[in-house]
Amino acid sequence: MHTNQLNDEFDAIIVGGSYAGLSAAMQLARARRRVLVIDAGQRRNRYATHSHGFLTQDGSSASAIAADGKAQLMAYPNVIWQEGTAATAMANGDGFDVALHDGHAFQARRLVLATGVVDDLPPVEGLAERWGSSVFHCPYCHGYELEQGAIGVLATGPMSLHHALMLPDWGSVTLFLNDALEPDEAQLKALAERAVAVERTPVARIEGRADVVLRDGRSIALAGLFVMSRTHNSPLAAELGCALDEGPMGLYVRTDARQASTVAGVFCCGDAARIAGSVALAVADGAMAGVAAHQSLIFGAVPAA
Known part of the structure; x- marks a missing residue:
């Protein structure tokens, strides 16, 4: 990974490199956009050995699905993977700034939050x-x-x-x-x-x-x-001004059918934007968020109602 690559502006930053984030990044990568994925390596289902109910992957290792997805994504030369935790995110003109805990900051025209949730038992x-x-x-x-x-x-x-x-x-x-x-x-x-x-x-x-x-x-x-665990969402969505709704297990980010949040240019997918989810639903949400983020770069970003 080269420092000059990280200092450049990206078309989209994906915060979270699990199933939803990988799926969103894949759509943008295949549209030949420059994509940065920021991931802390803390999948919500990291405690589960196997994943079920995901077509073609029923019974597969949960970690293997994620690893295979990352390997397939990183075959695209226009994708950069950055290990770390996004500490802050804010709007900046027509785009967004995302900073890590170590002080590194990145810019992008679009932001996809695929942060997942934390379970409180x-x-x-x-x-x-x-x-x-x-x-x-x-x-x-x-x-x-x-x-x-x-x-x-x-x-x-x-x-x-x-x-x-x-x-x-x-x-x-x-x-x-x-x-x-x-x-x-x-x-x-x-x-x-x-x-x-x-x-x-x-x-x-x-x-x-x-x-x-x-x-x-x-x-x-x-x-x-x-x-039923109590779930906690990343503070990034609230920092950005995205509307959140109260679900039976905790707050989740309000999105429309295209995974757009109430802040123009910010999309959210996976468990962070669902009352409850699964690997299959996360991948589907991520694909929609990636497609919608790409099209918003062409036609303009419209926030969810």
Whole structure:
């Protein structure tokens, strides 16, 4: 990598080099635009060994998909990869300035935020250590592999009811309220109709594969445990003035059907711009963001309503 390359202005800067960012960068690279990807190497699904539900890649290594995507992207000579974390981003005339924590600053006419989100898990002993291996958030990504076994849902709020009502298609379900939720009569009826067991005794810890040990000493063996994490978005979107919406798990960037944010010239894709997502959805969002960013360089940038 040459310093003079980094000092030049780019057509687009992609902040985040995971699935959505790689997909966005690919579209811009193939349009022969000069692209800079800034990536800190912290994929959200780095704890998961395999990815599921992504056509042609079902069951593939999650890290291998990302590595293959990066290798394919970097075959384009008009793409520069910069390791690091984007600390600040701001509008500057008709473009944007992005600075890293080490002080390096770059300029581009368009900005694509593919920063992902950070998961904040409930403070239950043994939960974080199993995140991505036997504790999950997405049934479409991990439910099938549980072989219709016993499944738990650890409640964190009202959306945990949605989780519990979905999951009986993948196994027998127990909803652990854990003092985070108390279903009303109608909700209890809906749970009963889906054969979901309700456990009110609080959870003490998680042991074994995903065994839930309750405070009264009972242990319930599970094939897998699902939990709705609280997600935290990158501060860059708010710094730039992009509108954010409150979802059931946290804030996400408001975008239109072309992944444009409410700030002209700023696009957002992947988990940062979704209530919930997956690798397949991230790649699709990224492709749209890349195409839209490219066309905005020709026809002008229009912010989301």
